[in-house]
Amino acid sequence: MKKLISLTVSAAILLAPFAYTLNVPAINLKVDAVSAASEEADAPAAKPTAKPTAKPAATPKATAKPVATPKPTAKPTATPKPTAKPTATAKPAATPKATAAPVATPKATAAPAATVVPAETVKPVATAKPVTVNENVYQDGVYVAYGDAYSKGTEGAKIEIKDGKITSIELLRTSPKLIDRDARNNYSALWQAYGLMKDRLLGKTRDGAAAVDAVSGATRSSNGWKLSVDRAFERALTVKDTNAVYFDGVHMGVDPTGKYSVFATYESNKLTDVKVYPMNSAGDFIEEKAYTAEQAAAVAAIAPALLAKGTEAQPVAGLEADFIAAINAFWDAEQNAIINNTSAYVDGFYSSYGTARSVGVERADIVIRNGKLVDVKLFRLGNNLIDRGATAYAEVVKANAPMTAKLLANGSYIANYDEKVDGISGATESSHSWNQAVERAFEKALKVPAEGQYFDGKFAGVDNQSKVLLLVDVDADAVTGIKVSLFGADGKLIADDKLSAEQKGWVATLTSGLLEKGVQMADITGQEALSAAAKAALTDALTNASKVQGTYKDGTFTAFGDAYDKGTNRADVTLRNGKIVNVALYRVGMNLVDRGNAAYPEVVKAIPQLTASFLAAGTREGVQEVDAVSGATSSSVALKTAVDRAYGKAEVVEANKAAYFDGIFIGVSADKLVNVMVNVEYGVPVKMLVYYLDKNGSVRTINQLTDAELAVKGEIESTSTGYSLHKYGYRPAAFGKNDAEKEISAKAVEAIKSALESAGK
Template identity: 90%
Template sequence: MKKLISLTVSAAILLAPFAYTLNVPALNLKVDAVSAASEEADAPAAKPTAKPAATAKPVATPKATAKPVATPKATVKPVATPKATAAPAATTKPATTPKATAAPAATVVPAATVKPVPTTLPVTVKENVYQDGVYVAYGDAYSKGTEGAKIEIKDGKITSIDLLRTSPKLIDRDARNNYSALWQAYGLMKNKLIGKTRDGAAVVDAVSGATRSSNGWKLSVDRAFERALTVKDTDAVYFDGVHMGIDPTGKYAVFATYESNKLTDVKVYPLNNAGDFVDEKAYTAEQSAAVAAITPALLAKGTAAQPVAGLEADFKAATNAFWDAEQNAKINNTSAYVDGFYSSYGTARSVGVERADIVIRNGKLVDVKLFRLGNNLIDRGATAYAEVVKANAPMTAKLLANGSYFANYDEKVDGISGATESSHGWNQAVERAFEKALKVPGEVKYFDGKFAGVDNQSKVLLLVDVASDAVTNIKLSLFGADGKLIADDKLSAEQKSLVGTLTSGLLEKGVQMSDITGQEELSAAAKAALTDALTNASKVQGTYKDGTFIAFGDAYDKGTNRADVTLRNGKIVNVALYRVGMNLVDRGKAAYPEVVKAIPQLTSSFLAAGTREAVQDVDAVSGATSSSVALKTAVDRAYGKAEIVEANKAAYFDGIFIGVSADKLVNVMTYVEHGVPVKMLVYYLDKNGSTRTLNQLTDAELAVKSEIESTSTGYSLHKYGYRAAAFGNNDAEKEVSAKVVEAIKSALESAGK
């Protein structure tokens, strides 16, 4: 009989020894620790409120944010109490009684011969004012969004912090999409706040040029501490201030103002397709009428507001937005889920699987992206079945309108006609992503079901059945040289024997299976595929987003190097390397011969390395050292773009980046230092992408080049490094500068994190 493989959170211990021999790193299933409750409101540098005395007895409730890490282990029995190794997000165990402060010596007698010390001195037990964990809160909401902070609290101090600056849709923006004064303020404020107590955080100085956001961050931190109080003021229900909420469909934003636990004002704002506020002057007659009807109804009745005939859909969206604002305002937010980004899979088949990437806030789905993966577990995009491609948008809309997955899913009712199987898979993936976000996870560490796993070089596909944390069956298939699966009836006798041996070995020993003599490479691929399948089945969110990320190495006056890196579970599963010219067009075989020769070698080496760290250890190819280094840098930057929680939040990567105008006749080289564009050089190109010499340039081209390059200081934000606009003293200069601005924006996009 086939032995069951027990899956446990100790898999990293087993998998680590194979990290080099298999090119399969030990699983990194660190929890993306994010707050159990998003929230916004304001009051600059608010003083702490409702702090209990140091001796207040803590409530015996589970820690709200400590979440144990679960890493799969193919062959040993589950460990009863896994150790949490990631930043906590939720825990399954109630908080233990805080440690007492050092008791007087009187209570300890080290030996019988020691004379006892009088024990009349009182023993003072210092109890925790704040529960350890990770919390999110927001500052005052205004027309551009709001500031927020995700902090980890331990022993009353901030041990880690992620500063947020949201869009009006209340999703954290990339740093570069906020105003330039914030680009360096993120790091400066983080350094000021880290290690601080609540009182210490309240008095740190604001960053010059970003006072409003600095105060918003400080208020966010204060409110996060308030949510972490072990004993809360039962009379305080809402934070005073202006709180923002958004309906999941992104139709309306609502600002709700609370003062002394009372709702005192409501403002309703329509949103455009980009998730920004519609200017009141641009309201349509229908929008004006809807806002006029909805606003007083929400102020009077809140979520109980009754719709006006003909405005049912608008009322529903606005009421959902008000509910979101109300949850953000609550001091004691009772959502069952930890806010943040999560990704999961539906049921796997031999033809592929569905994946969903979602964002949760206050237990509601506020953003979702749906993918259809092929049997190599790489997104098929527009090449998927036509009906599946067509079903993506309506299924996305259904899920957002529902604000969650469909709890009682019926393909006939909830599915998209013509793509019922994929609709079911997407709904299941969203449901599993929600389960990953539970504040208090269950005992089971893996989802039950069928999960696919593929080694990162697409040699082996496994369909793995998991039930009650054990592998119950494995179906192994081989990929042919053409990248397609070999049908079972097309396997040679030798291949059938090999498949049987690998399957029984994986069922018997998991990743500890002995390599088949003469088939070491395929044996390693099979074990890597099992690791991949178990990671896909895990209920713990990883460190990186799956998908393809494009990044560049440092540029010079002949062009740059580009890497398109596809990641799954933090592993490189596909990589395409390019040497591009000054016009950003792939030079292909026209590149230097040494580079042309090096690219396939590096491609193979990067795939074999498989991880961010291992790629940096790949040896440079002789004769193409500079390009080798640049391509390794590009891969590292691609990983930087894939981070779910940015290790170092910045607007741009440091380095040298080029961009081109739409017609590819203008190139701008931008130098970035400390996350800020500080210097720019302008090149004009011919139709072949070669740089034109100065004596070939027109007066207008020279004038624009001089303006851009003469305003470079080399140490502070370049004049045209933020919201560049066309300029010039005449029409010719304005025409040229418009193209230069296109190239600047292109360069900054290449540099963007």
């Protein structure tokens, strides 16, 4: 009888490099859960929420209590929950799982009352002082809160509190859709403010955080972050002031479909003002002067109804869909305002898989806020577990957009997730798998993890060089079955009936060995590489089954090494579970076109060697240990830098949140005739050089340039400071004294934007 693999692999094994270099103890899959600019006008800091000094009295009836949360066809409850509303003494049910019986319910998210631990009962000596034990004011954990909203969005903070201090912090600067922006899409003064404020706030108590200095030039955002931190501490209070239901201030909410944003103002627990803003497809507010007649009429009807009735507002005939969206947005704003927000989930990005088959699997990347799905991207992976994109089955490709829309509209509230989103006709299997992936992603986000370290079901795993596919059955944290398949030299899966007798023997040996010993199975003599691939595939499958969110997003990320006056180096890096599963390296010219065999012979020779070495290294750290190829040292270093930057783009939580990578980057105009080289230091573009190219991508000499070209070159290069933000490093615009200069400068601005995009994190 086959032995079952007890899932007791350590987290270190799961996250360790596995590119044929595994050296791990017997399989142990117990993984610890991860706890998870210059501004246009400076506003005074909002007053931090007052801290209670004593245990508050019984809660009075709130003037404006949280009302039922709407869903597209019915009103959702006031606080989203997995399947039942958690209370202080009851445990909320875990997210239901499609492939297994429900797991045990986690502990309640509500903080228990503080307890006093008695001093050790020993006989004191004559000089001993009485022992005083302080009440634990703040409950350890991860908390998210937002500052006051304004026309550009709002600031937010996700902090981890331990022993009353901030032990980790992520600063957010949201778009009107309330999803964190890339740093470079904010005011330029914020680019360095992220790092400065993070350093100032980390390790602080609540009082210490309130006392830190704002960053000059980013006063409003600095104060918004401080207010967010203060509100997060308020939410972490072990004993809360039950007289206070809402944070005073202006709170923003958005419906998941991005149709409306609502600003709700609370003063002394009363809702005093509601503003409703239609949104465009980019997730930005539509200015009032640009409203259509229909939008103006809808806003005029919705705002007073929300102010009077909140989520109990009744739709006006003909505006039912608008009311549903606006009520969802109001509910979101209300959740951001509630001090005792009892959402069972930690806001943030999560990714998970559906049920795997021999033809591939579905993946969902989601963003959660207030226990609600606010963004989702769906993928169909091939049997090598790499996104197939437009090459997937036509019906699946066609189903992606409508399924995304259905999930946002109908699956926004996990409390109602037993009402599964209907599948798309012609892609039923993929639709169900996407549903399951979203459900599992929600379970990863639970503040109190459900029992078990792994989801039950069938999970695929592939080594990072695509030699072996495993379909692994997991039940109650044990592997109950393994199906081993081999890839051919053409990258396609070999059908079982097409395997040679020798290959069938390998498959049988690998299957029994993995079931018996896991990654500690003995190698097949003469097939050590195949054996290592099978072990790596098992590690990959079990990582895909894990309920722990990884450090990096899956997908393909493009980044560049440092440029010079002959061009630059590019790396397209495909990651899965933090491992490199595909990498393409290029030497590009000043026009950013791949030079191919026209590059230096040493570089042409080095690229295949480095590609194989990077893939074998498998990890961010491993790539940096790869030796440079003799004769192509500079390109080797640049390509290693490009891979590291690709990892930087893939970070779920940026280690160093900044607008740009430091280094030298080039960009070109749309016609590929103007090149601008940008130097970035401390996250800020500080120096620019302009090059004009011929149709072959070669740099034209100075005596070949027109007066207009020289004028544009002189303007851009003379305004380089070398130490502070370049004049054209933030929202560059065309310039010139005549039409010829304006035409050239417009192309130069295209090149600047292209270079900044290459430099962007």
